[in-house]
Amino acid sequence: MRIGLDIGGTKIDGVAVAPSGAVLDRVRVATGSGPDAVLANTLRVIRSLVDRTGTPTTAVGIGIPGLIDHETGWVRHAVNLGLSEVALGPLVADALGVPVQVENDVNVAALGAAQAMQLDGPRAYLNIGTGLAAGLVVDRRLWRGARGNAGEIGHVPVLADGLPCVCGQRGCLETVASGSALATAWPGHAGNAATDLFDCADAGDPTAIAVRDRFVAGVASAVRILVVTVDVESVVIGGGLAVLGDRLLAPLRACFDAAARSSPFVASLGLSSRVLLAPTDQPLAALGAAFTAPESAIAPA
Amino acid sequence: MRIGLDIGGTKIDGVAVAPSGAVLDRVRVATGSGPDAVLANTLRVIRSLVDRTGTPTTAVGIGIPGLIDHETGWVRHAVNLGLSEVALGPLVADALGVPVQVENDVNVAALGAAQAMQLDGPRAYLNIGTGLAAGLVVDRRLWRGARGNAGEIGHVPVLADGLPCVCGQRGCLETVASGSALATAWPGHAGNAATDLFDCADAGDPTAIAVRDRFVAGVASAVRILVVTVDVESVVIGGGLAVLGDRLLAPLRACFDAAARSSPFVASLGLSSRVLLAPTDQPLAALGAAFTAPESAIAPA
Incomplete structure (x- = not known):
């Protein structure tokens, strides 16, 4: 049995996964803030999963939002969690006596999506949350690049x-196609700016339509750059804004189809059929964390 | 011994390469036009290399500008050579009784540069010729992507x-950072538009300076997209415009250094030290063709 943890800004989501890939159990607790609280709650989730399943874990994978050194298991900076220069991987490995792998949250979600959707070959997972970043996966293994930064699109x-x-910089894709971009372009909507924007656009508000179309065009640019540069077989849209579902996918595909009509090159890419939505009913990041590569895990001291 | 051929618009450049990687001999002949001439001249170069070295060849790799199906060895379209739907790989394999691999010319040049420069890990070769395209190489093997189109930047x-x-499409990188873009932006210079442009810019012509700087900024964009998206360790500049040498590299690095001063993210990428010039004194494409993967070569019927 392997355990995967998604340590987010508000909660830690943990799953116990059988060798078959089946999710045996799931536990969620509040994350807390600062190194002591985050470490204690991390261990609490793992021990709870071991107790509840009655099965020892052979490895732990952790996904965390921030700058990670996946080779040493150190968290360099995770601002939302109040972590800076924390030896999270080694600390958890020493406490539990099992190998631990620490990864960027987008990377583990990319792995989880490839696993849950059974996607082989080269794939990109485009995470549209507060920011915009992609995780690259080849045959359900992470493609990290030369310095661990692949997919910073x-x-x-x-x-x-x-x-x-x-x-x-100025005019980055993240300033157009992200949750923070929508919060800036569609201000004063404290709840979910994206849902509100899409509702207003559907209701015919011309400003909302313009803001939505600009956002969709930005997402389309990100997808196209991933396909043209890396030639991934598909781009899976995930992250907080994936809850928009077909309301995002339909105008995105319309955008690709319009480009294909004026460009034989774009038409040859077949972009509409290469963009997919990640399932929103599964703990993709926690699941992916359980599947991080065991061979590079941090062994207990 | 392996033989690598670079079939270009005007000449076929062939090298015989020892298992050590040493170039044993080199032969160049005019390419000709149309399937019969190109096939005859291709076989002529190969047989000449075998005769001159007195060594049988175990495999042949061919690089050719155009749309190639590397799995079947067919040339779909190579407009400059007058080829359309030609079974080049199978025809050469049958004539010589050795496996033959046919590849895109940029891909073989990328392999040749990685080999000649002894570059391991993930690398991009950015070919600035009439067009603009990159070849991606990981540990001196081609990264083709899901559909064989990786690097179409x-x-x-x-x-x-x-x-x-x-x-x-409109405003593609190729419309800014390529030989054809320079010919459009700096018209009426029949010889080498790039050299003339850079000469005039060096002499202080304000229009030439503006055109040059726009070109350099386009090349910088291409390099940055490759580093940020794929996280290649370095981008090697090759192709016809690589003859500009330090006259291109110096303003390119100045461009990266200026961006790094205003962006900690760009500074962290270390772009200036990650852009390299391909050697211009070696037959990179022919050399790379000799190193194309033998396991996927077209066997003789």
Whole structure:
């Protein structure tokens, strides 16, 4: 049995996974803030899963939002969790006596989506949350790139005169196609800016339609860059904004179909059939964390 | 001994390569036009290399500009060579009784550069010729992507109101950062538009400086997209415009350094040290053709 954890800003989502891939049990607790609370709650979830299943775990995988050194298991920065320079992997490995792998949250969600959707070959998982980033997976294994940064597509500039980005550049894809971009472009909607925007656009509000179409065009750019540059077989849309479901997918495909009509090259890419939605009813990140590569896991000291 | 051929618009460049990677001999002949001439001249180069080295060849790799099916060895379209739907791989394999691999010319040049420069890990070879395209290589093996189209970065749109591209889109990178883009932006220079442009820019011509800087910014965009999306360790600049050498590399690095000053993210990428020039004194495409994967070669019937 393997355990996968998705440590998010508000909760830790843990699953126990059988060698077959079947989810045996699932536990969720509040994350807390700061290294002591996060470590204690992490161990609590793991021990709870072991107790409830009555099965020892052979490995633990952890996904966490922030800058991770997957080789050492250290969390460099995870601002939302109050973590900076924390040896999370080694600490958990030492406490439990099993190998632990720590990964970026988008990467584990990418692995989880490939696993849950049974996608082989090269695939991208495009996470549209507060930010915009992709995880690349080849045959259900992570493609990390030379320095562990593959898929940072949110920081490709696409508008010469665009908005300033948190990264210091201007007009990055993240300034157009992300939750934070929608919150800026459709302000004053404290609940879910995306749902509200799409509702207003559906109701015919011309400003909402323009904002929505600009967002969809940005997502389309991200998908196209991934397909043209990496030639992934498909791009799976995930993250918080994947709850938009077909309301996002339909205009996205319309955008690709319009481009295909004027460009034989775009038509040859077959983009409409290469963009997929991640399932929103499964703990993809926790599931993917359980499938992170065991051979590079941090062994207990 | 393996033989690698670079079939170009004007000449066929062939090398015989020892198992050590050493180039044993090199033969060049005019390509000719149409299937009969190209096939006859291809066989002539191969037989000449076998005769001159006195060594039988165990495999042949061929690089050719155009749309190739590397699995079947068919050339779908190679407009400059007058080829359309030609079974080049099977025909050469049958004539010589050795396995033959046919590849896109940019892909074989990418392999040749990785081999000649001894580059391991993930690398991109950015070919700036008439068009703009990249070949991706991981540990000196081609990364073709899901459908054999990885690295088609020339057709990523970067300017919303840009020039029409041959692909049917507008503002593609190829409309900014390619030999054809320079010929359009700096017209009336029949010899080498790039060299003339850079000469005039160096002499202080403000129009030439503006055209050069726009070209360099386009190349910088291509490099940045490859590093950010694929996280290749380096991007090797090759193709016809690589003869610009340091005259291209110096402003390119200045462009990266300026972006790094305003963006910690760009600074963290270390782009200046990740862009390299391909050697211009070696037959990279022919060399790379000799190193194409033998396991997927077309066997003689």
